[in-house]
Amino acid sequence: MAEEQKKIFDVSLFKRLLEYIKPYRNIFAISLICVIGLAVFGAMRPYVLKEAIDVKIANKEYNGFVFYITIMFALLVFEVISQLLFIYYASWLGQSVVKDIRVKLFKHILNFKMTYFDKSSVGVLITRAVTDMERIADIFGQGLFMIFSDILKMLVVAMVMAFINLKLGLIVFATMPIIIIATKIFQKYMKRAFEDVRTEVSNLNSFVQERVTGMKILQLFTRETTEYKKFKAINERHKKGWLKTVWYNSIFFPIAEFVSSVTLALVILVGGFGVVSEVSGTTMGDLISFTMFIPMLFRPLNQIANKFNTLQMGMVAADRVFKVLDTESNIDDLGTIEANHFKGKIEFKNVRFSYIKDEEVLKGVSFNVEAGETVAIVGATGAGKSTIINLLNRFYEIDSGTICIDGIDIKNMTLNSLRNQIAVVLQDVFLFADTILNNIKLNNEYITEEDVVTAAKAIGIHDFISTLPGGYHYNVKERGVMLSSGQRQLISFLRAYVTNPSILILDEATSSVDSYSEQLIQDATDTITKGRTSIVIAHRLATIQQADKIIVMDAGQIVEMGTHKSLLKKKEGYYKNLYEVQFLKVEAI
Structure with missing residues (x-):
């Protein structure tokens, strides 16, 4: 496999993609603010719950308990608003970027020499201009910002956990390398799998486009059975490409869920002994808040892997689109004379x-x-x-x-x-x-x-x-x-x-x-x-x-x-x- 295909993430390609965000800086900034809001508001709710339990419930003080509940409700509302704004503006940004790239791509294709079209498949070009563009839009709507949001949420949650109870935090942090290593391996294989998927999608589009266009010839020469068999073979390769991604997902996510469950069990075990013995300084609020923090810490890891799939598909699509944009197949239009009317010699x-x-x-x-x-x-x-x-x-x-x-x-x-x-x-x-x-x-x-x-x-x-x-x-x-x-x-x-x-x-x-x-x-x-x-x-x-x-x-x-x-x-x-x-x-x- 080529060296560039072995890269898990092509930084130079990503930087090039980000160039198209410049006209939409304000929308990009709003999306980032919403991402930060999701991380902060989400991490604060378990902490407020811990304080409510340790300060009010444990001491059986009901005065001010409603205040903590009100704060939790307010944080939940702010988190929902941040999520709503994020989804809208991130998707809007993605579609705007794709619109610009698609217009640039089509304009570029319009100026190609006939030689390029002589050697290129119409179906492949359609895939580049339509299907691949939607995958690029997903980078912003479902990939890039969601990954950033998940990473930020994990960092905030980790810091709050360490601040609340370092001992329980260390138990959680000790199991995280297993998930991180599994995620890295998962990303590597998913990158290769999506390369295969995109190739087969292009082949499928090209095959169908040509056969539908030439349907009269197929029927005239009774080639329906032959072409049907060819289609089945291409469709089978397309299915196998997707099944690779399903196989990798079916391995990774159960492992991630198992590690998360084991971590939660260890925290309850150690924290429970601490609460009962009243020696380690662990409180009931610590234990309950950690049961909320652990899913908030591990679920983003799973989501990062899932969203990384989306990001990988988008990056593969972007790479294919940029290859067309980088193709120099234009007639040199360097003439300066405007031919208003010819005599005709x-x-x-x-x-x-x-x-x-x-x-x-x-x-x-x-x-x-x-x-x-x-x-x-x-x-x-x-x-x-x-x-x-x-x-x-x-x-x-x-x-x-x-x-x-x-x-x-x-x-x-x-x-x-x-x-x-x-x-x-x-x-x-x-x-x-x-x-x-x-x-x-x-x-x-x-x-x-x-x-x-x-x-x-x-x-x-x-x-x-x-x-x-x-x-x-x-x-x-x-x-x-x-x-x-x-x-x-x-x-x-x-x-x-x-x-x-x-x-x-x-x-x-x-x-x-x-x-x-x-x-x-x-x-x-x-x-x-x-x-x-x-x-x-x-x-x-x-x-x-x-x-x-x-x-x-x-x-x-x-x-x-x-x-x-x-x-x-x-x-x-x-x-x-x-x-x-x-x-x-x-x-x-």
């Missing part, structure tokens, strides 16, 4: 790129797209077509070379302004579980419903949207499942068009739609590409015959470039071969 100059080091996907690609041109990029799967789109939007950083728009290196532009001027229509359209209007606007306050309707009419899809229940306010549900693939594609065209981009990119936009939707999409394409630079990626060559230029790619390199007609004139040309193969397939059908 695009230049790739000897661009090299690899998703995996030393495995180049683009191998020195160079080409120009003039302002207002429609350029098509074709080639076999894996040739590097979509990579060009990703690099133009700076979703990834190039290894070498330069990408310029209107003669300016895109690295010198701010990311937001660059991406605001480029609209992309992807083959796999993602729609949120929201209305069509909100899926088009994406909460852009500068786009009104009137703008959306006008744009829909311009590209010829207003009638289609109007036929839906609620029209533009129709909820398409998760990932747009209430719409066909062609309808989702039309929505994505409208989403791109309404932003009035300088550059438009269509990535396989008509590859999987019916003939009716394809005609609508083709009409929409003619409208939204008019007057602006457009890059079209397509497998179906019939859709790009009117392009001003066609770039043919193979294995990360440009092998041919020209118009549809000029490329067909090349004997044994790559494009000509692709076209003839597709033409023959159509003829065969």
Whole structure:
């Protein structure tokens, strides 16, 4: 096991967590005051009871006895008030800290390169942003302050016990090392157990998220039984992780209870002889107060162990969250030029790129797209077509070379302004579980419903949207499942068009739609590409015959470039071969 996992308590991690408390110093101070109140008021009640017994009851003096009872009642009220305020403010503090960390985490994730998401599990990220955050909140609401409160109460109780009767106090103190040693061992093993639990929780979340998302594929290929068995195996590991914690608890707490009971028995035995013999100076008040003090001293030890479990889970969760926060996977947004509007000239100059080091996907690609041109990029799967789109939007950083728009290196532009001027229509359209209007606007306050309707009419899809229940306010549900693939594609065209981009990119936009939707999409394409630079990626060559230029790619390199007609004139040309193969397939059908 790694050295950091062997640590029972990571001080540096805890200090980092405490940094988030600084904006809430006042609430933190109130919580601490309440903690002190719990310790003091709780420890004073047995002492007042001892005085009542020794001063009044033992001497059969009833005058003033009610006064002691009143003080005990007042201490109890103050203790209850302290407990109420503590629970409220400690929980409030925990949720406030978690809110800040969660916002920071989500903002950090939003700026990650696509590479990070390519390699990371969505389920794990969800666990970090949701489940782990709740465990961090528990550090403040149930862990940190409760541990501090228990330790403080133990110290106060120990001092009062020593002050009342040192002999009986020494008997109690003599047995405490057994509990302390047991607690230390318990904490060590619980730390490891909770590491396993958190790992299995992440695996479980990731597995369920992926299977629910891909349920259609599972059912299409009748994989229900196989995936059910896999789920049972993961769930079994998750159960075993939790059973470890149950096993450690089942050992520790009986031991703690046994030691506490033995200690109480010894105190009663020794103190009882002292009271009867009247030699040791032990009074009945001492004996009765110690029967109250011992649970107050030993119970916090048990609670510390229990709350330490909560603290450990929170610390493990915090460690995982901070690892995501410490991940440097952001595109460097060091540009200073605000791209308000592009003329649309695009230049790739000897661009090299690899998703995996030393495995180049683009191998020195160079080409120009003039302002207002429609350029098509074709080639076999894996040739590097979509990579060009990703690099133009700076979703990834190039290894070498330069990408310029209107003669300016895109690295010198701010990311937001660059991406605001480029609209992309992807083959796999993602729609949120929201209305069509909100899926088009994406909460852009500068786009009104009137703008959306006008744009829909311009590209010829207003009638289609109007036929839906609620029209533009129709909820398409998760990932747009209430719409066909062609309808989702039309929505994505409208989403791109309404932003009035300088550059438009269509990535396989008509590859999987019916003939009716394809005609609508083709009409929409003619409208939204008019007057602006457009890059079209397509497998179906019939859709790009009117392009001003066609770039043919193979294995990360440009092998041919020209118009549809000029490329067909090349004997044994790559494009000509692709076209003839597709033409023959159509003829065969």
